Amino acid sequence: MSDTRIAFIGAGNMATSLIGGLRAKGVSASRISASDPGADKREQLAAEYGIAMFADNAEAAANADVIVLAIKPQMMKTVCQALQPALRPGQLIVSVAAGITCQSLASWLGERPIVRCMPNTPALVGEGASGLYATAQVSAAQRQQAEQLLEAVGMALWVDSEAQIDAVTAVSGSGPAYFFLLMEAMTAAGEQLGLPRDSAARLTLQTALGAARMALGSDADAAELRRRVTSPAGTTEAAIKTFQAGGFEALVNNALGAAAARSVELAEQLGK
Template sequence: MPSTTLSSSATAANMTNANPATNNASGAPLISQSKILTFIGGGNMAEAILGGLIAKGFHPSHLRVSDPVAERCAYMHNRYHVPVFTDNIAALTGRPGASPAGCPAATYPTDQRPTDVVILAVKPQVMHPVMADMGRVLLDTHPLIISIAAGIRVGDLLRWIKDGAPADGRTPTLPHVVRCMPNTPALVGHGASGLYAENSVLDEQKTIAGEIMGAVSRTFWVEREDMIDAVTGVSGSGPAYFFLMLEAMQQGGVEAGLSPKLAAQLAAQTCLGAAHMILNSDESAAELRRKVTSPKGTTEAAVNTMIEGGLKEAVISGVLAADRRSKDLADQLGQQ
């Protein structure tokens, strides 16, 4: 599977020009389809990835979900027919776990096959105790760990795993970690995910991570972990920027005489079309804008007004603010 690596000099602004590492053009079976994948946390993003994997041909019996909320477990099992657990250790080891209401015990794996890939999808604020609780099993089984938790650095994850190591004086061999920043369009199969792999991660493990996240998004590899903060500023938080723009376009359309529904539909379809244009073009956003801006025309009048109003500077400042906040959160969460 091809991969995209951004050089250390690449900026967040040119990430969309990278070639996505999401396609299995050869038609060969995905490496990850033979693996056992366990989701620690069964929230919306975990569900999006799991649903995408099943749509790509992953067998539900290879996908496990662990969540402390029994109702959520029952929902995931009844909708996707995957084994579900309210106990993380049982999920990691494949032992029968406590059966949430509505899930017969027979649906749980009993072969005690340890998980090959762990996808961390819990809230960042509870990551420390969750990792410490699973530490001994993770150190024993060494699965690939993919973290989609915002603001949690690889070093902190590994430190918390070591908190669960037996106190026998030996230096534990740590599992490999890939850190990922997806975004909410993954919920509809059109996400953008930035991925970072520590130096010890094997090429096959990177391929597996790319396949998994590629089920619901285009994937882009970055070379330094701090670039994940820039990914957060551009694509992680980015959907909200476009919702704000669409909100403003809709309001403008209404004030110009359109109905709210029609203005919203026109704005959304225009945004979608513009995205398809740039993803299928070798030209920059600036060049595409120039081509659709006729001198003294309606578009020029609108664009000039927006530029004079500080739109570009406001968006750039917003991206940088999200980048800084991501770093601040990582610092705070790392103090645990």
């Protein structure tokens, strides 16, 4: 990665996180360039990370080995079609845009190596979870480059088929919001049970973090960890039985199914 030249098209939240992550991992500023229409943003990123900033996308991409498309999905077609004549064969395209398929990208950029990623919002704090899919033209070295890029902001995991990106979207892409919803509900319930709101919120958040850290550090799966903390006829069992009587697992299954179906629909709309 240290020899790779990386260009970011669009220097918003996701690009800034990736740039910050790469710099923190020791990638030299001279290897990174980015483009953005916002003069303030260009000045800010140049000052903060010492990277070359351009108003023109083609200029930013000119010498890059890896071109990261980090613009809004709605902008993708226009930006790609304008960028296409400036591209060189062999440059790796990495798209982090939700709902833009490799087929759409190839139709706007021409056939070339493409990696489609689905990151999530915790990437903004270096704790992202990303799914990656590579087209057949992507070499082993380029796969490694894409993986290391996304690993700069968390964990990265390859999927075998592009359809699985819809499942990644349903699990981790939209996933932070599911946990936020549970945190919201637990905080409200804690308050209802007599805790000050702030205390209920802090206890909820630390419990979420602690549970995630325990699960990540354990060989046991979530079901086993749950069983270990659920004593017969105890308080946890009373809560879990209530969740299950309300159809919790089926509800989660339906919710993620709805997210995946929406991901397919959006890709159809955005690809036109």
